[in-house]
Amino acid sequence: MPALSPLAPDAFPDLPVIDGARFASAQAGVRYKNRTDVMLALLDPGTTIAGVFTRSATRSAPVLDCQAKIGGESGEGAAIVVNSGNSNAFTGSAGQSAVDAIVAAVAGATGIPAGRVFTSSTGVIGEPLPAQRITAVIGDLVASVSPDGIHGAAEAIRTTDTFAKGAAARIDVDGRDVRIAGIAKGSGMIAPDMATMLVYLFTDAAVDRALLQRMLTRQCDRSFNCITVDSDTSTSDTVLCAATGKSARIDDDNAAAFEDALGRVMLDLAHQVVRDGEGATKFIEVAVTGAADDKDADRIARSIANSPLVKTAAAGEDPNWGRIVMAIGKSGAQADRDRLTIRLGDILVAENGWVALGYAEADGAAYMKRQELRIGVDMGLGDGTATIWTCDLTHAYISINADYRS
Amino acid sequence: MPALSPLAPDAFPDLPVIDGARFASAQAGVRYKNRTDVMLALLDPGTTIAGVFTRSATRSAPVLDCQAKIGGESGEGAAIVVNSGNSNAFTGSAGQSAVDAIVAAVAGATGIPAGRVFTSSTGVIGEPLPAQRITAVIGDLVASVSPDGIHGAAEAIRTTDTFAKGAAARIDVDGRDVRIAGIAKGSGMIAPDMATMLVYLFTDAAVDRALLQRMLTRQCDRSFNCITVDSDTSTSDTVLCAATGKSARIDDDNAAAFEDALGRVMLDLAHQVVRDGEGATKFIEVAVTGAADDKDADRIARSIANSPLVKTAAAGEDPNWGRIVMAIGKSGAQADRDRLTIRLGDILVAENGWVALGYAEADGAAYMKRQELRIGVDMGLGDGTATIWTCDLTHAYISINADYRS
Known part of the structure; x- marks a missing residue:
């Protein structure tokens, strides 16, 4: 059995008796x-x-x-x-x-x-x-x-x-x-x-x-x-x-x-x-706002949350926001590079088609050391919103799945 | 620099001079x-x-x-x-x-x-x-x-x-x-x-x-x-x-x-x-035939080729054909469980909605040790065909991408 996930709750909760x-x-x-x-x-x-x-x-x-x-x-x-x-x-x-x-x-x-x-x-x-x-x-x-x-x-x-x-x-x-x-x-x-x-x-x-x-x-x-x-x-x-x-x-x-x-x-x-995702060490919320519509927001959030490159960057505690840009770009949703805003937690990372003035890589790197991460993307296009939760992609995922049956 | 891919060609080819x-x-x-x-x-x-x-x-x-x-x-x-x-x-x-x-x-x-x-x-x-x-x-x-x-x-x-x-x-x-x-x-x-x-x-x-x-x-x-x-x-x-x-x-x-x-x-x-895919140790051809149409065949082949579970099974040399069934099922393409045929190379693994009579797990396991794998899927529905090439998903992929920038 793999070791207990580092993202696990402290204990199984006291569940109330359900009559019947x-x-x-x-x-x-x-x-x-x-x-x-x-x-x-x-x-x-x-x-x-x-x-x-x-x-x-x-x-x-x-x-x-x-x-x-x-x-x-x-x-x-x-x-x-x-x-x-x-x-x-x-x-x-x-x-x-x-x-x-x-x-x-x-x-x-x-x-x-x-x-x-x-x-x-x-x-x-x-x-x-x-x-x-x-x-x-x-x-x-x-x-x-x-x-x-x-x-x-x-x-x-x-x-x-x-x-x-x-x-x-x-x-x-x-x-x-x-x-x-x-x-x-x-x-x-x-x-x-x-x-x-x-x-x-x-x-x-x-x-x-x-x-x-x-x-x-x-x-x-x-x-x-x-x-x-x-x-x-x-x-x-x-x-x-x-x-x-x-x-x-x-x-x-x-x-x-x-x-x-x-x-x-x-x-x-x-x-x-998600907290028990195979090999997970980070719990990641991907919150998209300002997309052309909710469907586009959902596409973008899933594209980020499913990207192996974004997920391995999280595993490596690398504030590699370029990969977030990549995942937005490949999603198929409407996007305008120059209207995008990307945040890691409260840290403004990118806006106006480039790295934000005042963003310090050291701040991003410090943020990525947390167990709970929030990637915020505002598309600057409309009212579409979506939130998707995922975890990082780690060596342990490979180990668990390369020999699950053996 | 990562070590040379085990799937690399022997040498860079002699390319002819192109006049102009x-x-x-x-x-x-x-x-x-x-x-x-x-x-x-x-x-x-x-x-x-x-x-x-x-x-x-x-x-x-x-x-x-x-x-x-x-x-x-x-x-x-x-x-x-x-x-x-x-x-x-x-x-x-x-x-x-x-x-x-x-x-x-x-x-x-x-x-x-x-x-x-x-x-x-x-x-x-x-x-x-x-x-x-x-x-x-x-x-x-x-x-x-x-x-x-x-x-x-x-x-x-x-x-x-x-x-x-x-x-x-x-x-x-x-x-x-x-x-x-x-x-x-x-x-x-x-x-x-x-x-x-x-x-x-x-x-x-x-x-x-x-x-x-x-x-x-x-x-x-x-x-x-x-x-x-x-x-x-x-x-x-x-x-x-x-x-x-x-x-x-x-x-x-x-x-x-x-x-x-x-x-x-x-x-x-x-x-x-593909042979230089980050961390790759297996070159995998996914060949789909008999799909309802070429578009469905393409969907199925890509679903298999992109599945992290199929790709980690390949890395682990595990003939886990159940994951191929899973990837077919999630593709969104038309599928009939009982008409599916799955082959690993020439080995008939599954047909009629179940493991093939005569399939021996040891044969599948031996096949998976090869560097070049072929996953063959016949959907038994129509004339649609598609072939997609990919590689396995390994620890080295994680290592390369978790610290690409550092």
């Missing part, structure tokens, strides 16, 4: 030894579920299965089963058979209909998933579910993650305490195109499925779709959100506050994924 | 010490010149200047001056002033009109170009031009290149010997969007400017636009082709043979740039 949701984890030995690798979440009847999935054209069997089920009826309970170590992606017809076997085992052990059992798998692509190792532990998982098992669940879904990821929020709705708790895994193969990792969100609010889906999709676009580690998109990425309905009902009158809280949890998890 | 073209190089001390860093090519009256340039929105002053001049009249001689060490990009209005100073010095020393003096600069972005260091050596350069100075010119334009790049072809046109010789520099910031490095091509053929431009543009699309090292696009990239008119005339009747030879020289140079 229980969790368990187990060692199934799918691929890893001496660690948990399967989690189960059981959700009470009345739970609504929304989901956002990878747009990859080669998405995995579990993703296809989840997508087919996500619009289904919600009167009954539900279950989510997730394994690490093997993604069950590009495994031909055997992929769906493995999903079916796991779903059947959970349905049999819990009485939950198969159409309400959602599975995810994460890990190596293209190797058959030994489903029987998972089905063998379903009984134990069902027997051991607990309202406070969510931390264990977050641990079980890790692959190259150096820390388990959790976040939570609480809001008051009509005098009732509404809770949101989320867990995530992800540290590489992270790119900004629809859901980009495994994320499970739980709330005790009562939310109609359609409303929950709208809020989840919108907040994905502002969180998980705004981060990038290596520009690669997984075949397995999934965001599921379950609302158990035990607390206050969310409707048009109070949806904004709930969605805001949900969005904060999602952004917190998204930032944690 | 003379070359010189000198130590101007723009940035580097104890090496040549400026080259001059002088071209006889009657030379036609065509050019292809980076599409970056933040292109450098020399690129903008070349673009403005490229369609000009050709009755007079011409000159090309190139420096390494500083790209004169994002240097505000001082950028054009530096170009003007160099152009004026060459025009003054040679009598060639300023509108026929082309300059290029390559190196660090955003620092003022000390033009006076270049103008100070123009007199010496003009005094020392020689028909066989082209190897020296190729050496002078290197930046992080570990070897000088040259290629040549000769064809018979109506009993006359027509020669083409080219030099190039480039090893990083190489991406497949229009010209992607500095390339200078010289021929003694007589070719109308418009025809020369058409052939050059078409062959760029088949050579320099089909390679990628790090997906980054330089602000300075330039391909110039000069035809001195001393040998046979190229017209519609014999243009095909000439263009074919020109294309071979360009592809040879393009492959050399």
Whole structure:
């Protein structure tokens, strides 16, 4: 296992108990030894579920299965089963058979209909998933579910993650305490195109499925779709959100506050994924303003955030703003060299088509030694804005990915 | 200087003398010490010149200047001056002033009109170009031009290149010997969007400017636009082709043979740039067939060739074909998991949506130890084809780019 990311939070947060949701984890030995690798979440009847999935054209069997089920009826309970170590992606017809076997085992052990059992798998692509190792532990998982098992669940879904990821929020709705708790895994193969990792969100609010889906999709676009580690998109990425309905009902009158809280949890998890970017030593915010429109701003921010040359400069603590200019230039967005302004944090680095008067390289170099960097670009053209989060590209990224399977 | 690329050719080739073209190089001390860093090519009256340039929105002053001049009249001689060490990009209005100073010095020393003096600069972005260091050596350069100075010119334009790049072809046109010789520099910031490095091509053929431009543009699309090292696009990239008119005339009747030879020289140079990719240890050909159309094939091939996960797997000699599936899936092109075929060289790795029957991981692992790799993908959908060349992503890439300026 790689060493803990230097950008990791101090500890896994205390996540609130979500009434109606229980969790368990187990060692199934799918691929890893001496660690948990399967989690189960059981959700009470009345739970609504929304989901956002990878747009990859080669998405995995579990993703296809989840997508087919996500619009289904919600009167009954539900279950989510997730394994690490093997993604069950590009495994031909055997992929769906493995999903079916796991779903059947959970349905049999819990009485939950198969159409309400959602599975995810994460890990190596293209190797058959030994489903029987998972089905063998379903009984134990069902027997051991607990309202406070969510931390264990977050641990079980890790692959190259150096820390388990959790976040939570609480809001008051009509005098009732509404809770949101989320867990995530992800540290590489992270790119900004629809859901980009495994994320499970739980709330005790009562939310109609359609409303929950709208809020989840919108907040994905502002969180998980705004981060990038290596520009690669997984075949397995999934965001599921379950609302158990035990607390206050969310409707048009109070949806904004709930969605805001949900969005904060999602952004917190998204930032944690970047902080665990494979080999990351710098957390980088790229904020673009003044672009011709939001779409152009997004292009520019992603072009900077995905540039290997910008990311290696950050790793080397080099205030090489010329590479930022390069990345703006190649983005395809409208740009006028002489209207550009580039800042590192609060330091004005370049404007009027050249290095800023008064910019001292020593200031830029000192700034780059920080763990948290902010690259600010104003295009001077219009009102378009976008913010993307990423990390640096280091030797450790190469080491992790050059021998991930061995 | 980094060590010589393990993928380098054995030696710089013997380039034929091009009648009407003379070359010189000198130590101007723009940035580097104890090496040549400026080259001059002088071209006889009657030379036609065509050019292809980076599409970056933040292109450098020399690129903008070349673009403005490229369609000009050709009755007079011409000159090309190139420096390494500083790209004169994002240097505000001082950028054009530096170009003007160099152009004026060459025009003054040679009598060639300023509108026929082309300059290029390559190196660090955003620092003022000390033009006076270049103008100070123009007199010496003009005094020392020689028909066989082209190897020296190729050496002078290197930046992080570990070897000088040259290629040549000769064809018979109506009993006359027509020669083409080219030099190039480039090893990083190489991406497949229009010209992607500095390339200078010289021929003694007589070719109308418009025809020369058409052939050059078409062959760029088949050579320099089909390679990628790090997906980054330089602000300075330039391909110039000069035809001195001393040998046979190229017209519609014999243009095909000439263009074919020109294309071979360009592809040879393009492959050399990949072989000198920063930190490269593997030369990788990605060949896609059976895509819905050529555009989709191109998308898929570039998605694979630019994937950091595919490139690190190559560096680790890991036959991780699951990452190839991932890269196909994220490309945005039409794909059907169950119709895909993936090959490593001649080894059938995956088909029918899964690992191929008879594929042995040991065979894949043995194949990946080669220096020259071929990833073959057949989409099973249509007639679209594309081939892209790239290299692996290694620790040395990080080392080179994390401290390029220091």
